[in-house]
Amino acid sequence: MSDLASFFLTYQSLFSFIGLNSLLALSVYCTLCCGQLSLANAGFMAIGAYAGALLTQNAHAPYALALLAGALVPALVAVPLGLPVLRLRGVYLAIATVGFGEVVRLGFVNWSYTNGALGLVAIPQKTQPWMIWLALAVVMFALARLRGSRAGYALEAIREDEPAARSMGIPSTRYKLSMFVAGAAIAGLSGALEAHLTYMVAPNGYGFSRAVDMLVYAVVGGDAVFYGPVAGAAFLTVLPEALRGAARTLGLSPGPLRMFVNGAILLGVILFLPNGIVSLPRTLRALRLRKASRAALG
Amino acid sequence: MWQQAINGVFLGAIYALFAVGYALVFGVLDILNLAHQAVFTVSAFVALAFVAGGSMPLAIAMPVALLAAGLIGIGLERVAFRPLRGRSDSNISGLISSLAAATILEAVALQIWGPDVRRFPQGTFPDKPLSVLGATVSALQLTIIAVSVALMAALTALLRATRLGRQIRAVAESPRAARILGVDVDRVIAWSFFLSSALGGAAGVLFGVAFNSVSPDMGRSVELKGLAVIILGGMGSIAGAVIAGFALGLLEVLTVVQLGSSWRDAVSFGVLFLVLLVRPSGLLGKAAIREA
Numbered sequence: 001m002s003d004l005a006s007f008f009l010t011y012q013s014l015f016s017f018i019g020l021n022s023l024l025a026l027s028v029y030c031t032l033c034c035g036q037l038s039l040a041n042a043g044f045m046a047i048g049a050y051a052g053a054l055l056t057q058n059a060h061a062p063y064a065l066a067l068l069a070g071a072l073v074p075a076l077v078a079v080p081l082g083l084p085v086l087r088l089r090g091v092y093l094a095i096a097t098v099g100f101g102e103v104v105r106l107g108f109v110n111w112s113y114t115n116g117a118l119g120l121v122a123i124p125q126k127t128q129p130w131m132i133w134l135a136l137a138v139v140m141f142a143l144a145r146l147r148g149s150r151a152g153y154a155l156e157a158i159r160e161d162e163p164a165a166r167s168m169g170i171p172s173t174r175y176k177l178s179m180f181v182a183g184a185a186i187a188g189l190s191g192a193l194e195a196h197l198t199y200m201v202a203p204n205g206y207g208f209s210r211a212v213d214m215l216v217y218a219v220v221g222g223d224a225v226f227y228g229p230v231a232g233a234a235f236l237t238v239l240p241e242a243l244r245g246a247a248r249t250l251g252l253s254p255g256p257l258r259m260f261v262n263g264a265i266l267l268g269v270i271l272f273l274p275n276g277i278v279s280l281p282r283t284l285r286a287l288r289l290r291k292a293s294r295a296a297l298g
Numbered sequence: 299m300w301q302q303a304i305n306g307v308f309l310g311a312i313y314a315l316f317a318v319g320y321a322l323v324f325g326v327l328d329i330l331n332l333a334h335q336a337v338f339t340v341s342a343f344v345a346l347a348f349v350a351g352g353s354m355p356l357a358i359a360m361p362v363a364l365l366a367a368g369l370i371g372i373g374l375e376r377v378a379f380r381p382l383r384g385r386s387d388s389n390i391s392g393l394i395s396s397l398a399a400a401t402i403l404e405a406v407a408l409q410i411w412g413p414d415v416r417r418f419p420q421g422t423f424p425d426k427p428l429s430v431l432g433a434t435v436s437a438l439q440l441t442i443i444a445v446s447v448a449l450m451a452a453l454t455a456l457l458r459a460t461r462l463g464r465q466i467r468a469v470a471e472s473p474r475a476a477r478i479l480g481v482d483v484d485r486v487i488a489w490s491f492f493l494s495s496a497l498g499g500a501a502g503v504l505f506g507v508a509f510n511s512v513s514p515d516m517g518r519s520v521e522l523k524g525l526a527v528i529i530l531g532g533m534g535s536i537a538g539a540v541i542a543g544f545a546l547g548l549l550e551v552l553t554v555v556q557l558g559s560s561w562r563d564a565v566s567f568g569v570l571f572l573v574l575l576v577r578p579s580g581l582l583g584k585a586a587i588r589e590a
Binding site: 035037084085088090091092094095096098099100102103106107109110208209212215216219252253255256257258259260262263264266267270271274 | 329330377378381382385387389390391393394395397398399400401402404405406408409413518522525526529533560561563564567568570571574575578
């Protein structure tokens with residue numbers, strides 16, 4: 001028992017980051033599940049983190065209020081952004097949202113009130129691990145309820161074929177916008193939670209590579225079901241810890257090795273497991289069945 | 299003002315050269331190759347390795363680097379794009395697999411050359427300042443402008459007048475029709491990747507020479523600028539990418555002069571955003587396919 005307790009204590013921050021990254025991956029899943037590739041969530045995360053941190057640091061607001069603002073402010077930004085941007089399809093949407101993320105980042109870099117590129121420091125540490133896990137549980141519960149509901153089917157229809165879905169009377173713009181806003185709120189909330197866990201926010205932490213990281217969690221885990229992104233985030237957050245030892249034995253620097261393995265995993269998943277690592281058991285079973293049936297047929 | 303215009307053209311030439319590679323692949327495959335920036339970086343390192351390690355003159359090292367970049371491009375197409383062809387969501391999964399390939403290339407560059415900024419040895423290129431109509435320009439800047447314009451002109455000539463160029467344009471128009479007419483589509487796509495990556499590699503070498511600094515993350519900022527350029531020019535339009543590249547270079551220099559250097563990057567993304575909202579087809583792009 002004490003072994004287990006000390007294990008949790010040693011890896012407490014790792015578990016917190018698994019939770020945060022899972023939330024971020026789910027924020028990307030919100031748009032992916034209706035077929036939209038948005039890279040705006042690092043920008044929303046930045047807005048949420050700054051909104052929350054400014055409230056606790058400068059206005060001494062209660063933490064619950066700061067977290068609420070962390071989710072609401074980016075959601076409010078997402079509405080006027082999403083209306084024009086969600087008309088764009090495929091890579092155009094991806095590029096437009098990359099542009100949005102960079103504008104947000106550069107806006108904070110140039111904003112003297114928040115110390116420009118240095119960002120905010122000495123933010124009070126108010127995030128407890130249970131808050132992250134509670135937020136994750138709530139989000140996962142909501143997304144699980146969505147699956148199999150009327151709205152869930154509508155989203156799936158939009159993902160598969162938007163013009164067809166629209167001709168069936170599904171208001172695709174409204175659904176896409178709702179999920180875009182939901183993703184913004186989740187990303188903002190995890191931004192506020194992270195800011196009060198690591199004591200600092202700096203604009204360069206929310207750049208293009210952050211947006212890509214979130215996308216990678218979701219894609220590697222599998223973007224067809226709500227638990228896929230969580231699996232991906234957990235896997236890719238734990239992986240660097242495991243690779244540290246491997247890098248030492250191979251005589252490579254851990255940074256490049258981690259990048260290499262991340263890239264290779266992403267490539268392997270997109271080529272061979274389009275539904276992510278959560279579909280691995282099913283794919284293996286299908287392979288085994290095929291082999292068995294071939295053997296049976298001689 | 300004249301001086302600023304020259305600086306803008308200089309910057310724009312590199313942006314245009316980089317973005318033309320994006321436009322070529324997008325025009326042919328409808329895929330945004332986000333590994334383009336990694337090829338840009340690796341190529342600069344290859345040139346540097348031959349100049350610094352092999353003590354070759356840059357005039358020989360650069361073609362070698364271009365060839366290397368082109369071959370990486372062919373490899374990328376084989377590994378990251380060809381297996382996805384025919385999948386219904388291939389433009390999104392292609393984007394993701396190009397991201398994966400970029401990460402792998404960057405990791406390799408980081409492992410081989412380390413994270414620090416490297417410089418070309420002294421005397422690799424002339425840096426004597428010249429005076430052109432009252433503005434100061436270095437011979438190096440003029441060479442860079444000349445080389446990139448020549449490469450873009452060569453690409454245009456190739457697309458317009460050669461057999462391969464006609465085949466590339468046919469595949470861009472409709473891969474299926476091209477195949478029916480006997481075009482080896484896979485071969486044409488591989489060649490497009492070779493050309494695109496070689497041009498991206500050339501941009502990388504010129505960028506490294508221009509600022510005399512080569513680092514594993516040098517492609518990152520150019521990548522996002524390149525996106526702004528192809529959106530402004532019209533996705534898949536080569537001429538559009540050239541015009542937009544120069545326009546963005548001039549605009550950036552103007553912003554630095556008027557507003558200060560911290561707003562420099564914001565301009566390109568402001569432009570990108572505005573174009574997507576107001577005229578998603580860009581300056582010279584074809585309309586219709588961009589909206590649902």
